[in-house]
Amino acid sequence: EKSVIIVGAGLSGFSAAAKLMEKGGYDITILEAEGQIGGRIKSISYQDGSIDMGAQWIHGEVDNIIYQTAKNFGFGKTNFDTIDQTFVRSDGAALDQNLLNKLSKMIYEIVEHSDSEMRSYNGPFGNFVWEKFLKELNEDEILVNTDPKLIELFKNHIERELIGHHASNSWNDVSAVLNSNFADASGFQHWNWKKAGFFTYFNYITKNGGLNIKSKTQLNKKVTNIKYDLSSPTEKVIVRTADGKNYSAEHVIFTGSLGVLKKFHSILFIPNLPQDKITAIEKNAFGAIAKVFLHFEQPFWPNEDFISYSFLWNDAQRDEAKANGREWLFGVAAFFIVDQYPNLLEGFIGGEKVKDFENTNDEKLIDDIMWFFEKFLGKTIPKPTIAGRTKWLTNENFLGTYTYLSMEAEKAKVGPDDLEKSLYNSDDKPVILFAGEATDFNYPSFAHGAITSGNRAADVLIKYYDSLN
């Protein structure tokens, strides 16, 4: 049997393991730093089901491996909608909802249908979107008269929202050109697993446990270094874990996040990785978003048609929040309802404020949230309990949430393919392989990208051994 160590028990690691186990002839060991499998798929229990701390939606249908293969595993459409929102302002002032929803619609039309224009745009995504938006606004006989102050507040909101989608710190960190090259899988963008949670997909990968990948997995095994020798055709790779144990194998598939690679590559790999790989690690971008799920005994939001609150900040409340150490609230993109749970609101936080959010303790978090809603709604809301909150950025096994297509990567001419490249020994044998969402050629950042990256790493090994026969 050919020995393979897979570092990481997330979607990519499990997908690679499944493919190799189905092929047969591989001795697989999965080493996982956390105390559970799943990685950035983390469905925690809530009421009679679960909520997702990591991936939540299946984005797209055509060419989405999850949509295409796991239809029988019970996912369905959600009402999630980024356009039909309820806008509120920090001084509680009334807003023209129709107007603001029109502006949102214009922005999303631009974001979703400008690939060919973006491809030839020289500059960042944010500038592209805003320039095109202003041009369209000025060409519209009615919208051109919109109060410029409102446009300014709307700009701040929409940037926060798009930062949340990309997990960047600014919409101008994102490359327009790269963004247009990596299209979303087409079709409906917000399928989810309802109460079962995204973890359901692990049942699909393991064929409902029939493929016993769990038995190959060792938890709480943080890999501290990976020693390899590409000059030798026979030398095995030695993988050391934090508890001082050594494991050896002919091949290692590394699936830790790009955040982990950025911080630890120079300690993890002995010898250091080749310079082109290091450049790809440094120049490709990895960002963070955060979520908080709030349970309310009584919903306080308006009615059945309500989908989300979006927030326009005035200077006075901004200053007040600053003075009271509530700056993380500036990162709140929106609070959404969760279809299947009538008492739940889900908040999304993006950009630089994610770190402050993660470092705020539960008690203060609730206090800040109540202040926030009181300002924006002009009334006191009932005290919520926290049903779940994320800390992906400060967790050393992730150090963020997902990749984005950055200006830095555009300038350095690097992409997921540079992260993916395997290291071969003198006999052309793939020794160190890389998988994980950031390495996927077509759908970096997405759960379906993570899966296809794991499959691809397994294919590299399968093809190599096929070629020997």
Ligand SMILES: Cc1cc2nc3c(=O)[nH]c(=O)nc-3n(C[C@H](O)[C@H](O)[C@H](O)COP(=O)(O)OP(=O)(O)OC[C@H]3O[C@@H](n4cnc5c(N)ncnc54)[C@H](O)[C@@H]3O)c2cc1C
């Ligand atoms: C908040 C959030 C929301 C998201 N929303 C969506 C969504 O709605 N739809 C979507 O398609 N995608 C979404 N994603 C992205 C999706 O979750 C990821 O693309 C996917 O889960 C990544 O899988 P992976 O196998 O590449 O990495 P991971 O899941 O990170 O797996 C890697 C594993 O390696 C382990 N590891 C790291 N370092 C070491 C080490 N030194 N030793 C041993 N083990 C180590 C980690 O603990 C982890 O378990 C979201 C992600 C987050 C965090």
